[in-house]
Amino acid sequence: MERKTGMLKLPPGFRFHPTDEELVVQYLKRKVFSCPLPSSVIRDINLAKFDPWDLSGGCEEERYFFNLKEAKYPTGSRSNRAAGSGYWKATGKEKPIKSSSFGQVVGMKQVFVFFRGKPATGAKTDWVMHEYRLAGAESPACVFPQRKNSTHSCTVPNGDWVLCRIFKKKRATDVDADTAGDETIPCNMIQFIDLMGETDRDGSHQPSTCLSDSSCLTESSDGSSGGEESDSRRSPLA
Template identity: 70%
Template structure:
C-alpha cells in the first residue's frame, strides 16, 4: 500500500515534505478547507494552522517571510453591537481595498465564498503608513445557503450543519517590488542612449530640425548640420557649374 506524504510541524507551522508545494485555487481554499473548518469536518490535510492575527504583525507570523502563508482566523467584531471586523494588529492595522470578489464553484456556478483584499498599514488610522504586505481573506458566502451546507450522513451523531464559529481563511504574502537596476534598464529602453559617463542625452535639436520644412537637405536620419559640414562635394559641384561660360 502506497504511503501518503505527511506534513511536518516546525515552529508552529505545518510544512510539506521537500518537493511538494501547496498552491490551491480560490475555490479549493473555500470548499475543501474553509467550509470543512466552519462545519467541523475533517480537512484534506492538516497544513493550515489556527492563529489570532490580531496578536501578530505580518512579518512576525510563523513561517518564512518569502513564502505565502495560510492561516485560519476567527473574526472578532470591532464594536459589541456592530458587524465590522477588528483589523488591528500589534503595530498597525489591515485596511480593505477594492470590492469583494465572488468565488463560484466550477461545476454548478454557485457562489460558495467571498474574497477580500487587504493591505497592512503601520501606525494608527487614518494616518498609517502603507506597506507591501497583502492579505487575501476568504469567507463563506452564507453558511445557510445550499452551496455551503454539508449533507448529514445517516446514523451520524455529529451535527455538521451548524457552523462552528465565524472562521475565515487568510492568505498572506509580501508584494515584490522592482529593483533599481530593473527600473533603470526599463527607462533606458524607453528614453534613448546613455553616454559613457552615465548621463542620458535626448536629441531635441535633431528632432526640431527634422520638423522644419527642409526636405532636400534633411533626407537622412542624422541632423542637417552634419550634412552641410561636408564642403568637398559642394565645392566640386560649384566649380563644375562655373566652368562653362
C-alpha cells in the first residue's frame, strides 16, 4: 500500500480504467451501503479543500475519489461546489447510466469544469470532473441484497456519497504541438542527387544512363552480379 495517498499501487503497465457502470455498481454502490470494495483504488477526500492540481496523482492521469456531498445552505438541497481557490461549475444535464444486463438506470453522471476565483467572475480552467451518484430510491441500485452469513450490514445507505473522476483536458494546441515533429516532407519537396550523373559541355547536369540501362549492374567481389540477373556486358565503372 502507498502511504502517501492510501491508494492501491498498481504494477507498471496496469491502468485503472473502469466503465461508468462499473464505477456506479461495483464501487459507489458498495461505498454507499458500507460494503467491501473490490480494491482500495479509490480513497475518500473532502473535495472542497483542494484545487484539482493539488490532488494526489499525476496531472496527466485520471484520478478517482469518493466525496461526501455537503449542502450549500443548512435548509437547502443545493450542494456546495466551492473547492480550493475556485469552484466546480456544472455543464449540460445529468446523463443516466444504465445496467448493461437489465437496461435499468443505476446511476447518474454530471460533468463539471473548474473555475478559479469567485462565481460570475471566475476564470475557466482545463480541469474536468465527472461526478457519479446513485439513481433514485426506485432504482435497483438503491437496494443492496443481504448475503447469508454476512457480517456486513449492506441494507442502509451511509451518507450522500458521490464518486468523482477528475482529469485535465488536453488543449487542441497541445495536440498540434505534439504532432508537429511527425510531419512528413511532401514528395514534391524532396530532391534526389544523382552521384552517377555527368556534366555536359554547357555545364548542365545530365542524369546517368544507369537509371534505365540494366547494363550498369556491378559485379560483387565473388564475381557474381549484385542484381537478381547478371548481364553479359561488364559495367564500365566496375
